[in-house]
Amino acid sequence: MIRSLASLVLGSLSLCPLAAQAIIAQTSGLPNPGQVIDFGSNVLPNFTPVTTQFPGITVNVASYFTTGSSNNLVGGFLTQLPNSGSTQLRIQFAAPIVELSFVWHQVALGTPTTMSALLQGVVVDSFTGSWSWYQTNNYFGFTNTVFDELRVDFVADFNLDTLAFTAAQASQAGCTLHNGGNQNPVGFACATLPRLGTTWQGSVAHTATTLLSALAYAPNGLAAPVPLFSGELLVDPGALVLFAGGPNYSFPVPAAPSWTGTVLTFQGLRLEQMGAGLGVVPLNAVQLLVGT
Numbered sequence: 001m002i003r004s005l006a007s008l009v010l011g012s013l014s015l016c017p018l019a020a021q022a023i024i025a026q027t028s029g030l031p032n033p034g035q036v037i038d039f040g041s042n043v044l045p046n047f048t049p050v051t052t053q054f055p056g057i058t059v060n061v062a063s064y065f066t067t068g069s070s071n072n073l074v075g076g077f078l079t080q081l082p083n084s085g086s087t088q089l090r091i092q093f094a095a096p097i098v099e100l101s102f103v104w105h106q107v108a109l110g111t112p113t114t115m116s117a118l119l120q121g122v123v124v125d126s127f128t129g130s131w132s133w134y135q136t137n138n139y140f141g142f143t144n145t146v147f148d149e150l151r152v153d154f155v156a157d158f159n160l161d162t163l164a165f166t167a168a169q170a171s172q173a174g175c176t177l178h179n180g181g182n183q184n185p186v187g188f189a190c191a192t193l194p195r196l197g198t199t200w201q202g203s204v205a206h207t208a209t210t211l212l213s214a215l216a217y218a219p220n221g222l223a224a225p226v227p228l229f230s231g232e233l234l235v236d237p238g239a240l241v242l243f244a245g246g247p248n249y250s251f252p253v254p255a256a257p258s259w260t261g262t263v264l265t266f267q268g269l270r271l272e273q274m275g276a277g278l279g280v281v282p283l284n285a286v287q288l289l290v291g292t
Contacts, residue, residue: 022115022127023141029101030141033164041075042066049081057163058092065159072103072138077161080154089152089160096148096168101141105133108156115140117147122222124178133159146176171260173291175202179284180225180232187283188215188268191248194288197255204246204268204283211278212271213246221265222285231282235267253290264288 023029037054044053044064052058062078069075080089096119106113109132116126124147131138146168152158175190187205194200204213218235225232243249253259268283 021142021144022125023101023139023143024127024129025131025135025137026101026139027137029103029139029162030099030143030164030166033099033101034166035164037163038074039064039076039078039161039163043076047082050078056094058094060088060090061086062089062160071105071134071136073105073159073161077103077159079159080157087154087156089150089154089158091150091163093148093150093165096146097165098146098168099141099143100147100150100163100165101139102150102163103138103159103161104131104140104152105138105159106131106154107133107158108154109133111155113155113158114153116151116153117142117145118149118151119147120221121149122224171291172289174287174289176287176289177284178222178234178287180234183225184231184234184282184284187270188266188286190286190288194253194264194290196253196257196259196290196292199250199252200288201248201250202266202286203248204270206247206270207272209273210270211273212244214242214244214269214271215246215249215266216269217241217243218265218267218285221263222287228282229280233267233282234285235265259290260292262290264290 046065048064050059050062050064061081061084063081064076065079066076067073110130112128112130114126114128116123118124124145125142173193173195175193179186189203191201191203206213216235218240220236220238222234223236225234265287267285270281272279272281
């Protein structure tokens with residue numbers, strides 16, 4: 001059981017990434033996005049560098065171009081900034097979003113492109129593939145996640161249009177899994193959602209060789225995975241607090257409205273009997289988004 005946790009986590013506020021689901025080479029984008037940036041038509045002179053001209057996003061290594069209609073490109077769109085010297089497109093959103101789709105033309109045929117969703121600089125999901133600018137199934141993106149940046153590592157020129165997305169709602173309670181490079185067993189889960197004025201409950205799955213389990217509370221949230229024992233540390237190691245026991249854990253969520261949107265980040269661990277010795281098995285991380 002986690003004891004006196006509320007006093008430890010007051011003031012911890014960020015937004016959490018969910019276990020993402022990618023949109024890869026689909027024939028359409030989001031059905032009901034909260035906002036769409038279609039880049040208009042002749043809004044800027046052709047080849048104007050694009051940075052902050054479109055409200056809600058900041059862009060690098062892209063320029064503006066207007067055409068007619070070409071394979072889901074309609075009117076204005078983004079293309080590579082000539083002579084930029086970079087092959088990484090970054091689109092940063094003014095506020096975290098929960099889903100995104102866009103039209104992508106991959107100009108260099110047969111070359112790999114990696115698309116990534118990031119939150120506060122940490123990759124929460126990504127995929128790599130090779131596509132053609134001739135294909136009609138050219139919608140890409142991410143759903144079921146929270147992130148604030150899209151990065152696309154490409155080899156040559158690109159065209160991007162119809163940026164459709166939905167803003168995150170901090171009032172929605174969530175319990176979301178993060179497992180880095182999928183090196184860790186998935187064994188830590190929520191039994192309830194962290195709602196104001198309720199008692200959150202979670203559990204760490206024990207095995208026949210489990211001697212003890214623990215939750216590591218990370219006030220600083222997620223971090224890029226680093227090797228730990230036979231798996232990965234998925235959370236920021238600064239100011240970690242360890243709660244041992246298990247397999248069941250719980251803590252009361254304050255009823256105060258100010259707690260709405262607070263995120264609590266944990267990683268599960270197990271102490272296992274391994275032959276004649278002992279071993280620590282890192283598990284997945286979970287982030288709790290306190291809501292109503």
